[in-house]
Ligand code: Z5A
C-alpha cells in the first residue's frame with residue numbers, strides 16, 4: 406500500500422508550516438515544502454536558489470519565467486515524492502502547484518497558462534486549504550520582507566485560490582478555518598486525513614489529468 410500524499414495550502418501566514426509540522430508528526434509522515442525543502446532556508450537546488458533570490462528581491466525575472474521555475478522545482482522533486490509514497494511512507498507537503506497557479510494568476514497571468522506546466526505531477530490525495538482572511542493573516546506579522554507579502558497581493562491570491570477550489574474534484578480540496586487556535590486547526594487537519602479512504606491503487610493519479 407502506498408503512502409498518502411497530503412498538501413497544505415493557504416495565504417501567507419495562514420499557518421501552513423505550523424500545521425505541516427504537526428500533521429507530519431501525527432501521521433509519521435515526511436514533511437516537504439515548495440519552494441525548496443524544509444527548512445525554508447534550504448532552498449538548495451540550482452532552481453531553488455534562483456527562486457530564493459527572486460523572492461528576497463535580489464533578482465528580477467519575467468513573471469512567466471519565475472512561474473516555470475516554481476513548476477520545475479516541483480518536477481525535480483517528483484521522483485523523490487513517488488519513491489517515498491511507493492515505499493509506503495506518507496508525505497505532508499507545504500504548498501504545491503496550487504500556490505504556483507494562485508500567485509501567478511494574482512499577477513495577471515491566465516489561469517489555463519498557469520496550470521499547464523504542472524499537469525501530470527503526482528496528484529495529492531487531499532489538499533487542505535487553511536482559510537484565513539487577509540486582514541487576520543496580516544495581523545500575524547512579518548509582512549513586507551519578501552515579494553508578494555502585501556495586503557493587495559494577498560487579496561488577489563485569495564481570489565485565485567477560490568477559483569482553484571471551484572475547479573477541484575469533489576473531496577480533493579477541503580477548507581479548514583485557520584482562524585482557530587493552533588491545536589484546534591491541527592485536530593481538524595488530522596481528522597480530514599484520518600477520514601480519507603485508503604489509496605485505491607499503488608500508483609498516483611496525474612494532477613489535472615481530466616482538464
Ligand atoms: N510561491 C509562488 O509564487 N509559486 C509557487 O509555486 C510556490 C510558492 C510554491 C514563499 O513561500 C513564497 O513563494 C510565497 C508564495 C510563493 N509568497 N510569499 N510571500 P513560503 O511557503 O516559503 O512562505 P513562508 O515563508 O513559509 O511563509 P508563510 O507561508 O507565509 O507562512 P505559513 O507557513 O502559512 O505560516 P506559519 O509560519 O506556520 O505561521 C505564521 C505565523 O502565524 C507564526 O508566527 C505562527 O506562530 C502564527 N500562527 C500559526 N498558526 C496560528 C494560529 N492558528 N493562530 C495564531 N497564530 C498562528
Ligand code: MG
Pocket residue numbers: 421422423499
Ligand atoms: Mg510557511
